[in-house]
Amino acid sequence: MEEIVKVAHLQKRFGKFQALKDVSFTVERGQVVGFIGPNGAGKSTTIRTLLGIIKKDSGEATIFDKDVWKDSIAIHEELSYVPGDVALWGNLTGGEIIDLFMKLHGGGDARKRDELIKKFELDPKKKAKNYSKGNRQKVGLIAALSVESELYILDEPTSGLDPLMEAIFQEEIAKLKAAGKSILLSSHILSEVERLADKVVIIREGQVVESGTLDEMRHLTRSQVILASEEDVSELQGVAGVHDFSQKGQEATFAIDNKEMNTLLGAVAKLKVTKFEVVPPTLEDLFIRHYEK
Structure with missing residues (x-):
């Protein structure tokens, strides 16, 4: 199988604190990988490294066989990302922000966007400053799912969503997987990871303590x-x-x-x-x- 994401012996230190000690895993084409661990375990630091936001101290991190730091701009052309707390421009409407994110990515599918707005029951005419946390997440998800990407990095993407909206999110991830897309899903909702993931990576105190398919781990x-x-x-x-x-x-x-x-x-x-x-x-x-x- 083609490895879309490859992380090997990743390390990152912030001053005296070593956030990542030894993180290694892969995400293959058409695979959903669940990335789990509590707050402070190193999930977000790993994801920020993959996004080219912070620079690793040592180890290897590549996406599409490109270095995540040196080639971040080229990588982002084929990548969609949703953080756990989406920050928006307060005076723009949800619809305007979704369109802006799609344009920044290089286009998108307007029909898919409209379908997702309806499914997620988002009011696109309301200004973002009036949105709840759940609605802010919907804006990020709709924007990410409305563009064509090969890799989706989702960091607590359903934070703030009610169970009905979580079910819709899971349906959309299943469609992406069926289309051969790759997904790295970080989540505290273990049932969500169990339902969607082909492989699970458990991180603890900056290092991977266990990884494999659910059947292998059971x-x-x-x-x-x-x-x-x-x-x-x-x-x-x-x-x-x-x-x-x-x-x-x-x-x-x-x-x-x-x-x-x-x-x-x-x-x-x-x-x-x-x-x-x-x-x-x-x-x-x-x-x-x-x-x-």
Whole structure:
């Protein structure tokens, strides 16, 4: 697959504070990469480096095989960006700002713009100083989605949007992916990342602590099991890979390492099971696992 974004061993220091210690990941063509971590983890610093706003101290950062600092102008011709808090010109209307952003990018699709304004229920005639945070985000999203780009960098793009508008945003991202576009999505909404992302990169204290597809990462955590039987289930707590076992009557609740699932099934097959539920781990489970340590 063609690598649209390539980041390798990126480092950045602000005075004595090292914001980025070791950040490495790629975004391939047609791929949505979820970039997650709490405030202060280094997400925005990484994104600003990719945008050519700040200069890295060391490591490699390229987009379209071009250096993000030296070739930033050429890169931005094929890139759309939405920050987590869109700042607008207060005395211009939302529609005027969208048109300005589209012209600055080199054009855009007026029909797509009008369609998105309707979908996002934005009043384009209202002045920006009268917009809520959610409406400011809509202006940024509509402008970004109305132009033709190969890469979309979205830093908390749905901040301030209600669930209905988030669903519309997710529909539009799915269309971009189907069209072969690449998306780097930074978000605190883990369910959003889980629904959209092909790959997830978790950053903590300036370094990537885990990355991979959701299926790959789920092998590293545990599923939750609820099991009931006509027989005594207490013997299951001795099965390899079982953790946090609790029992109430003939029903047991516990976690199981995914790699030991076959071992568990072998033990369960010997029981007269009346209830057997397995809930796979979510992205939130993975996220919490890294940050509760």
